[in-house]
Amino acid sequence: MPLYNRRPELPLAPPPAPLGLTELLGRVRQALQQQLADAYWVVAEVSDLTLPRFAGAHCYLTLTEQTTDARGTVKAQARATLWSQRYQQLAPAFERATGQPLRPGLKLLLRVQVRFHEQYGLSLDVVALDPSYTVGELALLRLQTLRQLEEKGLLDRQKELLLPLAPQRLAVISSPTAAGFQDFVQQLQEAPYDFALTLFPAAMQGDEAPASIRAALAAVRARRGQFDAVVIIRGGGSRADLVAFDEYGLAATVGAFPLPVLTGIGHERDEAVVDLTAHRALKTPTAVAAFLVERLARLEAALLGYGEQVAALARRQLGQRRARLDQLSGRARYAAHRQLDAAREALRARTRQAAQGPREQLRQLALGLARTQHQLPRAARRALAREQRGLRRRGRALMVRFNRHHRRRREDVLRHRFRLQLALERHLHRAELRLCQLTVNSEQLAVGKARIKPSAGHS
Numbered sequence: 001m002p003l004y005n006r007r008p009e010l011p012l013a014p015p016p017a018p019l020g021l022t023e024l025l026g027r028v029r030q031a032l033q034q035q036l037a038d039a040y041w042v043v044a045e046v047s048d049l050t051l052p053r054f055a056g057a058h059c060y061l062t063l064t065e066q067t068t069d070a071r072g073t074v075k076a077q078a079r080a081t082l083w084s085q086r087y088q089q090l091a092p093a094f095e096r097a098t099g100q101p102l103r104p105g106l107k108l109l110l111r112v113q114v115r116f117h118e119q120y121g122l123s124l125d126v127v128a129l130d131p132s133y134t135v136g137e138l139a140l141l142r143l144q145t146l147r148q149l150e151e152k153g154l155l156d157r158q159k160e161l162l163l164p165l166a167p168q169r170l171a172v173i174s175s176p177t178a179a180g181f182q183d184f185v186q187q188l189q190e191a192p193y194d195f196a197l198t199l200f201p202a203a204m205q206g207d208e209a210p211a212s213i214r215a216a217l218a219a220v221r222a223r224r225g226q227f228d229a230v231v232i233i234r235g236g237g238s239r240a241d242l243v244a245f246d247e248y249g250l251a252a253t254v255g256a257f258p259l260p261v262l263t264g265i266g267h268e269r270d271e272a273v274v275d276l277t278a279h280r281a282l283k284t285p286t287a288v289a290a291f292l293v294e295r296l297a298r299l300e301a302a303l304l305g306y307g308e309q310v311a312a313l314a315r316r317q318l319g320q321r322r323a324r325l326d327q328l329s330g331r332a333r334y335a336a337h338r339q340l341d342a343a344r345e346a347l348r349a350r351t352r353q354a355a356q357g358p359r360e361q362l363r364q365l366a367l368g369l370a371r372t373q374h375q376l377p378r379a380a381r382r383a384l385a386r387e388q389r390g391l392r393r394r395g396r397a398l399m400v401r402f403n404r405h406h407r408r409r410r411e412d413v414l415r416h417r418f419r420l421q422l423a424l425e426r427h428l429h430r431a432e433l434r435l436c437q438l439t440v441n442s443e444q445l446a447v448g449k450a451r452i453k454p455s456a457g458h459s
Helices: 021-034 084-098 131-151 179-188 207-224 240-245 248-255 271-279 284-354 359-458
Strands: 039-048 061-066 073-082 108-118 121-129 169-174 196-201 230-231 261-263 281-282
Touching: 021 108, 039 073, 061 084, 073 084, 084 121, 084 131, 108 131, 131 240, 131 248, 131 271, 169 179, 169 207, 179 196, 179 230, 179 284, 196 207, 196 359, 207 230, 207 240, 207 248, 230 284, 240 248, 240 271, 248 271, 261 284, 281 284, 284 359
Parallel strands: 073 121, 169 196, 169 230, 230 261, 261 281
Antiparallel strands: 039 061, 039 108, 061 073, 108 121
């Protein structure tokens, strides 16, 4: 007999009734609504974008977040929707603020609302976009600067200025110790042309750079009649070092400057605002020097080509005159032969008439014919000689006129060349005088400082 009474076996509880998929997803939607806030700011990248195809349509995005490893695999992904009314408000504002439309590849800061639908699943409704996250503060400032310059017409004003064919009197704004300035000077010195360089020292990076460059431009403006163009150069640097060249005041000063401004700021990928307002922007200081040397080389080649064209034209005209002389000589010989033929025909006619008359008349006619036969060749030779003398006289006159015209043209070219050389020598002499004066002043200043230091030590 057992020591205790056996409990009666309880019946098993029935399993819960299965849920329909709609009910399950409904509970998920209700749980999300209860647990999540109304909206969140989210950072994500646009991997796919479907723009509205007609008015009133919606914009659909695929947002992703990638891992930071080298493979760049997708860490998370979600569908998002910009409803028509919000798209018409947010998309134009985003494009105005960033300078570019919504497109795949952009990284955005979005304010989204989480939505779950039993039929369509999880999605995000975009309610706001923060463009400052996309472009950054510096890019926004740059965009505002460009808009102000465009409103005042300063982006294209420099492009309307004419750069001289041979810009050799150059005002250079740079740091005297910059490697880019030394490369620029060395490349110009190695060129077969003379350049008159006047350095206006300025700080080319840092907070004081814009004011320093503007001061140098003001000094150049006061002497603008002495220069053909202005060159702003500096060595290479990081993007942060080039922020000074995005400053509005400096860019506006360059855009409104009365002389063409060439820039060689030493950057390969980035383009500063000053580059956009300058007459021509080149990547490096050596590129600016190469551009100036190539411009003079092209001018020299053009002048040599014009000289060759003048010589070819002279040879062509001389050949035409010779051909004309030959043509006139042929016409004279032809006219003489025609006259001789006409005289022979007249002689035959008179011979026929003489055969019908008395013998005396025949004899007289024969005598007249003989005289005519003797006179015709002589007259023809005299006429031909006169024509040849006239042709030679006209040929000599043409040669004299051509030589006089060629000599005047050559004298004009030589006179113009002499004036250019004289002007260049004058400018070079003035630059040397100014350099000597600056050297004397610096020496006097050094002597003065040397005198002051011993006297101060003695006291």
